[in-house]
Amino acid sequence: MKACVMTFGCQMNARDSEKIAGILESFGYEITEDENADFVVYNTCTVRENANTKLYGHLGFAGKYKETNKDMVIAICGCMMQEPDEVEKIKKSYPFVDLIFGTHNLYKFKDLVNELFEKREYNKAHPVKKNGKLKVKHALICDVWPEGKPIVEEEPITRIKEDKRKLPFMASVNIMYGCNNFCTYCIVPYVRGRERSRTPEAILAEIKALASDGVKEIMLLGQNVNSYGKTLADPVSFASLLNEVCKIDGIERVRFMTSHPKDLSDELIDVIAKNPKVCRHIHLPVQSGSTEVLRRMNRRYSREHYLELIKKIRAAIPEIAITTDIIVGFPGETEEDFIDTVNLVKESHYIGAYTFQYSKRSGTPAASMEDQVPEDVIQNRYERLMKVVNESTLSETAKLTGKEMTVLVEGVNEENKDLLTGRLSNNLLVHFKGDDSLIGKFVTVTLDECKGFYFMGSVTNSN
Numbered sequence: 001m002k003a004c005v006m007t008f009g010c011q012m013n014a015r016d017s018e019k020i021a022g023i024l025e026s027f028g029y030e031i032t033e034d035e036n037a038d039f040v041v042y043n044t045c046t047v048r049e050n051a052n053t054k055l056y057g058h059l060g061f062a063g064k065y066k067e068t069n070k071d072m073v074i075a076i077c078g079c080m081m082q083e084p085d086e087v088e089k090i091k092k093s094y095p096f097v098d099l100i101f102g103t104h105n106l107y108k109f110k111d112l113v114n115e116l117f118e119k120r121e122y123n124k125a126h127p128v129k130k131n132g133k134l135k136v137k138h139a140l141i142c143d144v145w146p147e148g149k150p151i152v153e154e155e156p157i158t159r160i161k162e163d164k165r166k167l168p169f170m171a172s173v174n175i176m177y178g179c180n181n182f183c184t185y186c187i188v189p190y191v192r193g194r195e196r197s198r199t200p201e202a203i204l205a206e207i208k209a210l211a212s213d214g215v216k217e218i219m220l221l222g223q224n225v226n227s228y229g230k231t232l233a234d235p236v237s238f239a240s241l242l243n244e245v246c247k248i249d250g251i252e253r254v255r256f257m258t259s260h261p262k263d264l265s266d267e268l269i270d271v272i273a274k275n276p277k278v279c280r281h282i283h284l285p286v287q288s289g290s291t292e293v294l295r296r297m298n299r300r301y302s303r304e305h306y307l308e309l310i311k312k313i314r315a316a317i318p319e320i321a322i323t324t325d326i327i328v329g330f331p332g333e334t335e336e337d338f339i340d341t342v343n344l345v346k347e348s349h350y351i352g353a354y355t356f357q358y359s360k361r362s363g364t365p366a367a368s369m370e371d372q373v374p375e376d377v378i379q380n381r382y383e384r385l386m387k388v389v390n391e392s393t394l395s396e397t398a399k400l401t402g403k404e405m406t407v408l409v410e411g412v413n414e415e416n417k418d419l420l421t422g423r424l425s426n427n428l429l430v431h432f433k434g435d436d437s438l439i440g441k442f443v444t445v446t447l448d449e450c451k452g453f454y455f456m457g458s459v460t461n462s463n
């Protein structure tokens with residue numbers, strides 16, 4: 001029996017999928033990437049409208065597979081299931097779907113699967129009469145909670161036993177759920193709920209358990225990690241949590257994602273600067289270089305604040321690599337606003353940027369704003385911006401050529417099996433010749449050749 005978990009969207013979803021895959025393994029399924037399996041889970045994203053369209057494409061295929069494998073289970077979860085209209089559409093147009101649940105009751109997945117199997121057995125044993133013929137009713141479990149309840153903590157050992165991590169030496173840990181920021185283009189606060197932080201005790205216990213299971217690198221996850229702990233009964237700052245995580249024996253590297261520029265504190269910069277275990281990479285989404293556009297996005301910082309922040313970070317941590325997210329063509333964006341963004345990119349020396357063309361996301365305030373920018377203008381600005389972003393990436397990356405740096409070896413290169421791939425502290429990848437026994441180890445490599453977004457290197461020390 002095989003199971004496939006298809007993840008759409010962000011790292012939070014990827015983390016949730018580890019849990020889902022692990023639980024499916026405990027039911028005896030072998031995890032595969034082939035959607036033509038006995039149990040398929042679509043872990044959906046709804047940040048962009050076309051993410052929804054993508055799911056419907058996959059469901060079309062899944063329905064076909066189910067025609068030849070009647071016992072197949074098709075499950076859908078994730079952010080898109082928090083939208084009642086989408087759930088209704090699925091129930092009506094894709095009646096072969098068996099299980100629907102949302103972001104707030106993921107921890108109930110095992111119970112929901114058991115409930116589904118029991119319902120199937122019951123329906124098989126109790127066929128109903130339709131048009132004079134006995135028919136087995138389709139078993140559907142649909143359980144979506146509109147809001148998050150207080151966080152349910154599990155024993156750290158459950159995490160170790162149940163989750164299926166992609167790499168045994170790297171793990172992601174949720175430190176908080178939801179978001180309070182309500183950026184006007186974003187649906188996340190509506191589908192993931194308000195901000196809720198886990199206690200530092202629960203997070204540290206989980207990371208200690210992961211360290212004793214061989215994990216060396218931790219990624220701390222939250223929609224806005226910089227506001228971690230503010231809503232706890234005993235408020236704690238993200239900086240102090242990060243400091244404590246670094247003290248755990250066995251954990252050699254700590255990353256975090258995502259940072260909101262309005263909440264990134266001096267205390268955090270100080271903790272990163274003083275602690276070599278914290279990776280030299282900050283993802284700091286700017287979204288726009290125009291203060292007026294930022295105001296309409298409800299980002300609650302100005303262009304000047306952002307640039308000042310970058311300056312402060314670079315002064316304290318000169319080796320830091322900074323990446324960002326940018327939206328082009330937000331409603332009301334003028335050519336002047338766009339040029340502000342281009343100039344901000346030039347000033348910020350990003351090592352990488354995710355650039356997006358603004359597209360209406362229904363259910364968000366921005367979708368009904370006046371002055372929507374025409375598509376051809378967005379496309380033109382996007383292409384111009386990409387050029388500047390690529391130039392920045394190339395020049396920042398090339399500066400590292402010839403240096404000796406440490407990578408954590410993640411595995412065999414997918415495209416060239418003769419090579420290994422490792423990740424630098426600043427998040428860039430390096431490909432180099434080496435023995436499989438190096439996988440999971442820290443290795444010093446020389447960055448021989450810059451290939452734009454990655455390096456070809458050679459091992460100088462593997463002890």
Ligand code: SF4
Pocket residue numbers: 179180181182183186187188189223224260
């Ligand atoms: S900070 Fe803004 S963009 Fe990020 S999840 Fe929250 S509302 Fe969405």
